[in-house]
Amino acid sequence: MIQKPSGNLAINNLTYQYKKFRLGPIDFSLAGGELMIIVGNNGAGKSTLFRLLGGLMRPHGGEILIDGNLVPYLNEVVSLGLDQHYYDKNETVRHCLATTCKRNGVDIDTIIPMLQDFGLDAYLSNRVGTLSLGTAKKLTIISALSRQTGIYVLDEPNNGLDYEAVNVLYRYISRYQHAGKTILMSLHLTNGNEPVPNKVGLIRDGQMVVNDIDQANFGQADFSKMVSDFYSQTRV
C-alpha cells in the first residue's frame, strides 16, 4: 500500500545487463521538489533506467533507496509514465482513468481540472484504441500525474504533444515541484521552454553523466546549449 508520499530518492551503483547492453553503474540522489532531466539517444538506456526506478524490473546490482530505505515494490511509491499507457484498447478513456483513480484511492473529480487543462475532457467517451498519438500520450501523462506519490517518472512526456499541451505539462511539473514532489523526465530534443532542472543526466550507451545545476547562474539557453553540445559529441 502507499505510504506517506516522499520524494527523497537515492540511487547507488545501479546496474542492469541485457545481452551486450550494460546500463550503469549509475549514482545520483534527488531531494523532494527537485527536477531531473535525462537526455539521450534512442537505445541509450533511458527507458531501462525508468523501468528500474518504477519497479517494473529488478536491477542486477546496486540499490534504489526511498528516504534511505529499500522499498519492496517501487511501483507503489513511484508514478511511472512510459512511452505508452498499456490500457485495454476497447475501453473508454473515462473507464481507464476511473480505474486508475479507484486503484489509488483518488477521487476522480479531483483530476477533472487536469483533464480540462490538457484538453482530454472532450475524449472521455472515446475508446482508447481510437486516440491519436498525442491524445494517447496525454492519457499516459494524466494517468501518471493523477496518482498521489512522492516521485514522478515521465518517459519523453513531450513526445507527440502539441505546443500548448507541452506548456501545460511543464506548468504541472512546476506545480508538483512546489508541492515537494520529485520529478524525473527524459527528453530527446529541447523545445526551448523546458523548466530549468536541478540536475541533468546525459546518457550514452548505458553510461550516465550527472551534472548538478546551479540554478542561479543557469538559464534555459544554457540548458539547450548543454543538450546540443552533448549531441554533437555523440555524432563525432
Added chain:
Amino acid sequence: MSITTAFRAWILLLLVLLVYLASLYYANVEHGVEGATNGLFALVLPYFTQFRLVLLFIFVLQDVGTFSHRAVMRLKLDGLSGARLADHCLRQMTLRAVGFSAIFPVTILICYAFFAANFAAFTSFGVWLFTLKVWLNMACLMLVLSLVMAGLSQLLSRYTVMAMVVGYLVIDAKVAIMFKELPPVWVNFLLYQQVAHLEQEYLVWGSVGLVLLVLLAHLMILVVADIKLEQMISRAGRWPIMVLGTVMVVSLVFRPYDYFPADMILPKQTAVGLNTSRYLVINYWASWCGPCVAEMPQLAKLADTIEPSKAQVIALSQDKDPAATTKTLLQHPDWESKGIQFMAVPGSVRHHNAYLSLLEGQFEGVAIPFTLVTEGRQVRYYHVGFLPGSEIAVANWLRSNPNKQ
C-alpha cells in the same frame, strides 16, 4: 479482458446459441430427416452440444489477454504489486470463468424448454444439482486452463501459446487415430470431463494432478507478481485457490449420473428390463449421423464378442422417420445379425433430437453417437462421440468388471 470485451464475448455466445436453436429447428421442423442429412447440418449437428466446449476454449485463449504482459504492466503502473496484484488477477479470472461457463446451464435449460419432452427434468432436484455441478466444473476447467495459459503467456507470446495448444490437439488427435487408441486418461478428463468410466485410483490421481496443475499455475502468477516467498505462502491469492480446490474435489467425488434414472431412456414397451442381471450397452445413433454409422460395425463386433449372459447391446435410433432407420438397416444386413437390438428413442416420433432432452444435463458434452453402460438403474460407464477404439474400451471395461451373477 475488459468489461467491454466480456460483453462482446457474451453477445457472441448468444449468437452461437441462436444458431444452435435455428439449426435444431431447421433439422426438426422445417426439413425433417432429408434436410438434416444435407450439407453442413449433418456434419455439425451431432457435435453441436460439444461446440460449447470449443467455444469455452476460445474464451480461454482470449482470456490470456487478461493476464497478458500488457495488462500486468497497466496494473503495475496503477500501483498494484505483490499479493494485491495476484489477488486482483485471480479474482478477475475466477469471475470471468464462472460467467462464461454459464453457457452450460443456459443451454441445458434451453434444451429442456425447446423440446418440451422432458418435463421430468424440471422437477428433478438431482438434475438441477447436476446442472450446477456442470457449471462449476466447467468454470474450474476454464480457470485452470486460463491460469496455465496466462502463466505461459508471460514467458512466450500469446500467439505462440495458441499455436502450441492447437498443435497439441492436432497431434493428439493424430496419435489417437494412428494407434486406434483413446486419448490418454487426463486428456479425456480435461477435454471431455468423462470420468464415469474411470476407476477410483484414476480419480484420485486425476485430482492430485489437477491440484498440482493449479498450484503450478498459481506459482507462475506469483512469480509474475514478484511476490516474496513468505507472502506467497501466507496470503496471496488464497481464496480463489481454496474455492477452486474445493469445487474440483467436490465435483470429482460427486457423480450425479449415479442418480440417473436409466429406465427413462428405454422404450416402455420393450422386453428389455433394467432389473436383469446383465449390463446394458446402450448406443444412441441416427441414420443421418456419419460417425454413428461408422461406429456401428465396431458395436456389432462388440456385441459378437461379449457373451449374451454378460451384456445386451441396444442401439437406440433417434430418426423421426422409422422408414429411414429401416432403409439404413437394409443397406447394412451385417449389423442386425450380430445381436444388436435396434429400437427407437422414446419421443423420436416428435423430435429428431429427442435424445437431447433425455440426456442433456445428465452428462457433459451430450452428442451422438453416445454410448453408455448401465447396471440396473445406474449408469456405470459412458463415452460421447466415436473414436477408433471406443468399443475396445467398452469391451475392456466389461471384461474387467465381474458379472453380477
